[in-house]
Amino acid sequence: MEKTEALNTLAALGQETRLDVFRLLIKAGPGGMCAGAIAEHLQVRANTLSTHLSALSRCGLVHAARDGRSITYSARIDQMQNLILYLMRDCCDGKPELCDPIAGALVGFDQTDASGPTSRF
Amino acid sequence: MEKTEALNTLAALGQETRLDVFRLLIKAGPGGMCAGAIAEHLQVRANTLSTHLSALSRCGLVHAARDGRSITYSARIDQMQNLILYLMRDCCDGKPELCDPIAGALVGFDQTDASGPTSRF
DNA sequence: TCCATATTTCGAGTATTCTCGAATTATGGA
DNA sequence: TCCATAATTCGAGAATACTCGAAATATGGA
Numbered sequence: 001m002e003k004t005e006a007l008n009t010l011a012a013l014g015q016e017t018r019l020d021v022f023r024l025l026i027k028a029g030p031g032g033m034c035a036g037a038i039a040e041h042l043q044v045r046a047n048t049l050s051t052h053l054s055a056l057s058r059c060g061l062v063h064a065a066r067d068g069r070s071i072t073y074s075a076r077i078d079q080m081q082n083l084i085l086y087l088m089r090d091c092c093d094g095k096p097e098l099c100d101p102i103a104g105a106l107v108g109f110d111q112t113d114a115s116g117p118t119s120r121f
Numbered sequence: 122m123e124k125t126e127a128l129n130t131l132a133a134l135g136q137e138t139r140l141d142v143f144r145l146l147i148k149a150g151p152g153g154m155c156a157g158a159i160a161e162h163l164q165v166r167a168n169t170l171s172t173h174l175s176a177l178s179r180c181g182l183v184h185a186a187r188d189g190r191s192i193t194y195s196a197r198i199d200q201m202q203n204l205i206l207y208l209m210r211d212c213c214d215g216k217p218e219l220c221d222p223i224a225g226a227l228v229g230f231d232q233t234d235a236s237g238p239t240s241r242f
Numbered sequence: 243t244c245c246a247t248a249t250t251t252c253g254a255g256t257a258t259t260c261t262c263g264a265a266t267t268a269t270g271g272a
Numbered sequence: 273t274c275c276a277t278a279a280t281t282c283g284a285g286a287a288t289a290c291t292c293g294a295a296a297t298a299t300g301g302a
Contacts, residue, residue, distance in 0.1 A: 160279095
């Protein structure tokens with residue numbers, strides 16, 4: 001990811017409704033949620049939500065797929081991955097002070113919803 | 122880090138001049154740079170930069186320290202760390218699809234400016 | 243075909259953000 | 273004390289973002 005894309009992605013997430021949408025879609029899992037359900041869940045008007053979904057889609061954070069009359073949106077975790085990697089290496093120059101503690105924290109995760117064992121290394 | 126702070130931090134970085142400032146300060150290292158030098162380097166007016174520095178400071182991304190007539194700003198890499206950890210665990214629920222590839226990428230870093238050996242594990 | 247549902251697009255109003263010149267505050271040195 | 277330098281605060285203008293009602297588009301079913 002290069003700077004401009006990172007900038008757009010950061011700006012997209014730096015808005016409350018959009019961050020809420022993304023978090024909701026993450027929790028919804030790979031199946032995603034249709035626009036109406038998101039709007040209902042977050043108490044946002046359909047047209048306002050549509051604008052935000054469009055912004056999230058434009059920067060690759062969500063994926064849209066028509067499913068009959070409704071459109072299902074799902075979070076693109078790989079784009080979040082790209083953003084985080086950008087922040088760690090391009091933005092922060094791969095500084096060990098940044099990366100080491102994160103690497104450490106990754107090992108210590110306790111996941112509430114995952115099915116597999118705790119360690120992933 | 123909780124949601125509101127993450128939101129402010131994301132919004133702060135989602136603006137070109139501020140992202141540039143942060144990146145510049147990261148490259149400057151722990152010693153930081155004084156406001157004038159940053160303004161000169163990025164070709165931004167002093168008062169405009171001051172507004173952005175204030176925003177970065179408010180969300181904890183930079184630290185200010187008066188040094189005689191000038192004020193030295195330095196990047197707070199721990200706050201970037203907190204943001205990344207928020208994105209990985211609170212925002213993305215610690216999904217393995219997100220975390221595993223990042224963990225993998227961390228091991229593979231080749232650092233250009235670090236003095237120590239490549240491996241940090 | 244006609245109607246209902248789901249979502250988006252359009253246009254306008256309001257709010258927020260960004261930038262700038264001018265004025266102000268703070269510090270150090272003559 | 274007086275002046276020069278460094279940075280911030282103030283106030284205003286322009287641009288951008290956010291939200292909303294209304295209208296348009298798309299799909300599925302009677």
